[in-house]
Every structure is written in C-alpha cells, then in structure tokens.
Amino acid sequence: xxxxxxxxxxxxxxxxxxxxxxxxxxxxxxxxxxxxxxxxxxxxxxxxxxxxxxxxxxxxxxxxxxxxxxxxxxxxxxxxxxxxxxxxxxxxxxxxxxxxxxxxxxxxxxxxxxxxxxxxxxxxxxxxxxxxxxxxxxxxxxxxxxxxxxxxxxxxxxxxxxxxxxxxxxxxxxxxxxxxxxxxxxxxxxxxxxxxxxxxxxxxxxxxxxxxxxxxxxxxxxxxxxxxxxxxxxxxxxxxxxxxxxxxxxxxxxxxxxxxxx
Numbered sequence: 109x110x111x112x113x114x115x116x117x118x119x120x121x122x123x124x125x126x127x128x129x130x131x132x133x134x135x136x137x138x139x140x141x142x143x144x145x146x147x148x149x150x151x152x153x154x155x156x157x158x159x160x161x162x163x164x165x166x167x168x169x170x171x172x173x174x175x176x177x178x179x180x181x182x183x184x185x186x187x188x189x190x191x192x193x194x195x196x197x198x199x200x201x202x203x204x205x206x207x208x209x210x211x212x213x214x215x216x217x218x219x220x221x222x223x224x225x226x227x228x229x230x231x232x233x234x235x236x237x238x239x240x241x242x243x244x245x246x247x248x249x250x251x252x253x254x255x256x257x258x259x260x261x262x263x264x265x266x267x268x269x270x271x272x273x274x275x276x277x278x279x280x281x282x283x284x285x286x287x288x289x290x291x292x293x294x295x296x297x298x299x300x301x302x303x304x305x306x307x308x309x310x311x312x313x314x315x316x317x318x319x320x321x322x323x324x325x326x327x328x329x330x331x332x333x334x335x336x337x338x339x340x341x342x343x344x345x346x347x348x349x350x351x352x353x354x355x356x357x358x359x360x361x362x363x364x365x366x367x368x369x370x
Contacts, residue, residue: 119198131190132197132297139170142183147175189238191302196352197293204293207286208279238299239326240275241337243268247347250291251284292348300324301341311356311365314338 122128141148152158152168159165173179191197244250244265252260253269261269276294278287295301300321307320321327321341322334342364345353356363 119193130193131187132193133186133190136186140182140186141170142175142179145175147173147179149173189299189302191297191305197296200289200293200296204286204289207289211282211286237275239324240298241300241321241341242272242344243340244272245340245343247344251287254278254282254287288348295344295348296352300326301345304341304345305366308353308364308366311363314342314362314364317342317364 119130122130139150139152141152148170150168150170152170155166156162157164157166158168244253245268246265249261249265250269250272252258253266253273258266258269276291278290278294282290296305303324304317304321307317312320318334318338321338322332327334327337342355346355352367354365354367356365
C-alpha cells in the first residue's frame with residue numbers, strides 16, 4: 109500500500125459494506141481474484157484505468173483458472189500470514205504515504221548501503237522473516253544506525269541494529285519521524301508480531317506473552333531465549349507503536365495490552 113500499488117481509499121469503501129474486510133500481506137505482489145468458483149490470476153489492478161472508466165485505459169492481463177483444492181490451500185496459507193486492517197492501521201499507512209510523497213520518496217527499496225555494511229561488517233543473515241524478532245535492545249538507537257552514526261553505538265548494538273535494518277526494507281533519506289512511522293507500519297505486517305497483536309486483545313501478563321512466544325513453532329529451538337526476545341520486542345512495540353500498545357505495572361506485575369481492547 110505504501111508503494112502505491114493499492115489505493116488507500118478502498119478502506120472507506122469497504123467500511124460501508126457489510127461482511128467485508130481488508131487484509132495486508134507484506135510479501136505478496138501478484139494479483140489473485142476469486143468470486144465463488146471463478147478464479148483469475150495475473151497483473152491487473154482494480155482501478156478506473158483497468159476497468160476502462162477513464163479516457164486512457166490500461167491494458168491489464170488476467171488468466172482464468174479452474175478453482176480447486178490447490179487454491180483452497182493457497183488461500184488458507186495466504187490468510188494465515190495476513191494482517192487485518194483496522195482504522196488505526198489505515199490512518200498510520202495514510203500518514204506514512206503522505207509523508208513519503210512530501211519527502212519525494214517514490215520507490216520503496218531497501219537501504220542498500222546499510223545492507224551491504226551489515227553483511228560485510230556485522231556478518232548477519234536475513235534469516236526467515238516469518239520468525240523475525242528484533243535484536244536491538246534499545247529501539248530508539250535504530251535511527252542512528254540508519255543514518256550511519258554507528259560510532260554512537262556499542263559494538264553489540266551496532267551488530268544488532270544492522271541485522272534488524274537488513275531485515276526491514278526501509279527507503280533511504282527519511283527523517284526520524286518518518287523513519288519510525290515506517291518501521292511501525294512494517295512491524296504490524298510481520299507474522300510473529302501479528303500473532304502477538306491478536307493474543308493481547310485481552311491484557312496479558314509478561315510471563316504469559318513470553319510463554320506464548322516461546323511456544324510458536326518457529327521458536328522451538330532450545331537455544332531460543334523467550335524472555336529476552338519478548339523483553340526486546342515489547343520495547344519495540346511500546347516505542348514504535350505507543351498508540352496501539354501499553355504496559356501497565358501494578359505492584360510486582362507487568363501487564364501488556366492493546367489500547368482499546370477489552
């Protein structure tokens with residue numbers, strides 16, 4: 109949506125219709141349409157130009173395929189890693205999109221110089237984004253690594269920050285506000301964070317989220333430190349998404365919750 113592939117105005121339209129919802133998938137670009145048993149795939153966007161409603165329509169390509177079990181499995185796999193759009197997510201994406209336009213950022217591409225530095229100096233790997241959690245303990249320092257001020261970070265923080273930046277495709281040239289907003293938008297689309305977002309619909313104790321994280325299939329390794337991973341991730345969520353998450357600290361207790369949840 110940020111790259112301009114999808115029209116943000118589809119969200120208000122969807123809200124006016126019953127039994128409709130909008131979902132995001134961070135790594136999906138192909139077009140897949142299905143109505144009952146009719147399935148079409150290709151490159152076509154649903155726009156005025158694609159539908160021939162403008163004076164200069166586009167030529168769009170779609171291929172009709174028979175709907176069968178393989179498509180059922182595809183849809184289940186697709187939806188299992190999607191994030192459902194709500195008003196807060198919509199407003200955040202809209203704000204980021206407008207900010208990118210104002211700063212003249214059009215093409216969304218990874219920060220190549222930071223990526224090269226991360227591989228050459230920090231010796232990190234992209235790993236599997238499905239199981240990604242942040243490594244940098246102090247999220248406020250991520251911007252320093254992004255703008256190349258590694259001299260202000262410890263060696264451990266340098267390696268952690270570069271590893272995190274290598275896994276998050278952020279365009280170059282953003283100021284701190286836009287950078288942190290962009291990171292927030294990316295976080296909400298990542299599979300592990302999406303699962304936690306659903307889990308904390310009801311306020312959860314620190315230990316409950318730690319155990320939930322440790323029980324996810326991709327973290328079954330005995331070397332995985334669930335407490336450290338959740339503590340770090342919690343800091344990121346509170347820092348980058350302060351309007352969505354909160355931490356309540358009664359006596360001898362930490363309760364993590366999604367703002368506005370029951």
